[in-house]
Amino acid sequence: MAINISANSKLWSFPGGIHPPERKAPANLKNIQRFPLPPAVFIPLRQHVGEPGELCVAQGDYVQKGQPLTIPGVDNGLPIHASTSGTITGILEHPLNHPSGLTGPTICIQPDGKDAWYPRQPIADIDTISQREVLQHLQAMGIAGLGGAGFPTARKVAGARNIDMLIINGVECEPYIVSDDRLMREHADEILAGSLLLQKLTSAKQLVIAIEDNKPEAAAAFMQAISDLQTDTNSANPVVKVVPTRYPSGGEKQLIQVLTGKQVPVRGLPADIGILMQNVATAFAVSRAINHGEPLLERVVTITGEALQQPGTAWALLGTPIEYLLQQSGFKAEEIKAENKQRVIMGGPMMGFTVTNLQIPVIKTTNCILAPSQQELAPAQAEMACIRCGACEIACPASLLPQQLQWLAKAKDYDGLKQHHLGDCIECGICAYVCPSQIPLVQYYRQAKAEIREQAIEHQKSEIARQRFEARQARLEREKEERLAKHEKAAEARKAAQEARKNAAAAGDEQDPVKAALARVKAKKALQESEGGTAKTEQKDAVAAAVARAKAKKAEREASEAPANDKKDAVAAAVARAKAKKAEREASEAPANDKKDAVAAAVARAKAKKAEREQLAKLEAEHKNDIENTQDATNHKGDDNS
Structure with a gap:
């Protein structure tokens, strides 16, 4: 049964959750900045869910802003594009924006300062083309979810069927991060335009824009944009729904439960209950891709922390080293090498990770660079033994058993982890935040998930090999049987011919052919x-x-x-x-x-x-x-x- 949400409809709740200090003000006091072009950009081939594409450029090539650098493979991945014009100085192994700190194939571009655009191809009217063509355009523009997961938007929309409600997620609940807040304040009209385009593509009956109650300016901007919008009298206007501030209310499953009271099935998707969710930054990127023909080349990044002299938000080109953004915000790189070294965290304090190399680049899922002081955010202490207080279980928004999951992860009991629904963990970090023993629970979960994925990949490879072997054996057996049947048929034909000749000779048949x-x-x-x-x-x-x-x-x-x-x-x-x-x-x-x-x-x-x-x-x-x-x-x- 479809749920109709209005501005005054009832809100629900989800289990667990906390109210950590927000600390959003330092970066939220001024508009989004735009820094000068960096000396070099390092664009990794992998920036989203799915396999990277095939390179279509080479070292020494001159590229323009928005020019494709890769071609998607057979798995319908996303291409990456040059975030500015310049010369490709190298295709090399470069540190990745990942907790592992590993390196990966990366394209290095030296900007020429012109920022010259590659020819853009906007869609004048999506009503004149099919949904498939629009989704192919979004895929060619490299649009991916900017809320954190980086799932290709075109694939997410194409996989949704019978959608009753499209939710645009503006609930930026993690402390320090204000990227979506500033984007909603300054570009509510374009976010609304992209949201309506997504609603048309999904044929959703209702469009809901969810915003936390600690962002009144963003909610007001959307209300004004909706009032200025000339909507069809036969269709319902978008609804702006303000939800209570509580971490992690911005999680997909948690926000759906707050708005509708429904729970997404275990190992299921929101589309299974007729709901599709997109981030406000993703809706903005969809609007720019369709109405202006612009690929996803930049995003708003929060640069904050007491170690910076000018915290704020900035439009960061994809591939910009975080060291450059920190320097533009008044951070000195030498401090990270000193005793009691200054930490730099990629992401927020709850779900982020500490970086070991300031040359890692901004990618599509980068929303915050945090440089806290020692007093502001104390470094993690040594892990102690679990005292079985149960605080992690009480605070878990997914109703899991964090302590049990940790034991199973340390024992590498992957079957037990699956039985205890490790896949439902959203890695919000609440369990580690409330743990009095300073146990980094999320790290155990991430490592276990990675090992389970590797195990699944190996199992899939072996299964494919087994199926190929069995198919080959079946084919050989079938061919053998066909040959035997053919030989038997030929022998029977020869025998019949011999008998016919004998009969003809015995009978004196002059009509032998x-x-x-x-x-x-x-x-x-x-x-x-x-x-x-x-x-x-x-x-x-x-x-x-x-x-x-x-x-x-x-x-x-x-x-x-x-x-x-x-x-x-x-x-x-x-x-x-x-x-x-x-x-x-x-x-x-x-x-x-x-x-x-x-x-x-x-x-x-x-x-x-x-x-x-x-x-x-x-x-x-x-x-x-x-x-x-x-x-x-x-x-x-x-x-x-x-």
């Missing part, structure tokens, strides 16, 4: 021979006569070279020549259709050839004898002379 085909071939050949037989016979006879003449001439030459007294052989050769000539004349004078004469001519030619061969053989034998006699005579003469 093979025999019939052979008969047709023979009949066709006989017809061709009967039609062209005469011409072929005449041609063969002429060739045979020419061969006979040639052989006769050869025999004549050899006969002329023989001894003169061999008249009998000469006469035989002459007779053979005469017979050959007679046969040739008879063959040429015979009628074309007289087959008997043609046969007789062929027989005569054969006899002539035989007689000629015999004559030639006789002549060769006699000639050989003459040569042998001559050699013998010569040898005898030589003997007499000796």
Whole structure:
């Protein structure tokens, strides 16, 4: 059942929660600043949930502000863009904005000071294009959730179905942080425009803007923006809902419970109960991307702490080293190296982490840089043994058992952690804040979550490998069975053919297809021979006569070279020549259709050839004898002379 929220509707509560000192005033006294361009920007390839894209630039390239630097991969990640114009001086390993302090692939750009824009492509009217095209545009602009998680906005909107309520989260509950507060005060109209665009994309029936009661100026700015808005009389106006100040009321599940009284299911999403939530900074980025064609290149960052001379808020280009922002706010980097070194915290005091390198860059999820003094925020003390006071359990807003989770995390009992719903921990830091034993409980949870993720990744890889192996085995088995079936089918066909031939032979079947085909071939050949037989016979006879003449001439030459007294052989050769000539004349004078004469001519030619061969053989034998006699005579003469 859909819930209709009005400005006067009932508010609910959530378990646990605390009221730490706010300390928001020092950074909230002046408008958002804009510092000069930094000497260099370091843009990490990974700035949000999902795999980083593929590089489409190289070292030495000149890039313009807003130019894509990566292309999303197959997992529909987000691209990153150049936050200013300049030259790429390196693609290197650089410290990441992460509690681990590890390095990662980063693009270093040296600004040229021009801040020259890459061609922008705003959407004039989203009603003229499909929802999918608008979401593709948001993805190309690199829009991600700016409230902390960094989940791609287009994927979050595309995955939402049957949304009844869109909540724009302006509840900035963590101490010190005022980025969203200043943004709402100064840009409420653009945040409202982006919120309405998101409402249209999700087809949400109601739009609610939630703001804590310690931000009256932001609430007033939204009320004025809504009154200036020309809304459709048939649709409900956006509702500004002021909620009590309580940490962590800005958490997604906690704020939904405060506004609607509903609880998000365990391991579920707000979309499962018809609700979608976006941060006010995300709505502002959506408005700039659609109405102005601007990618996500900068964000408002709170720079505060007693170690700074000019705390406040500033528009920080993505990739700006935090050292540069601290220097612009009156912080000296040398102090961090001294004894009792000055801490610098990325994020707020509850959910942030202490940095070890001031060269880490601002990324899409950076909302605060805190440099507290020793008196302002005492460093963490040595961890002591748990006294089982139960304060962590009472304060936990997710109704978990922090003490039990810590024991399971230290024992690496991942199954036990899953059974105790470690995944529902929002890492708000309340348990560590209220612990009298100074136990850093959140650190145990973060480490355990990371190990569970690694374990899940390895399990997924092994499962994929197993499925591929099984699929391959099934394919090989299937191919083997197909081959066997094919061979069996071929054997059966051969056997059937053999049986058919045997049956045909036994029955004297003259209609055997093979025999019939052979008969047709023979009949066709006989017809061709009967039609062209005469011409072929005449041609063969002429060739045979020419061969006979040639052989006769050869025999004549050899006969002329023989001894003169061999008249009998000469006469035989002459007779053979005469017979050959007679046969040739008879063959040429015979009628074309007289087959008997043609046969007789062929027989005569054969006899002539035989007689000629015999004559030639006789002549060769006699000639050989003459040569042998001559050699013998010569040898005898030589003997007499000796």
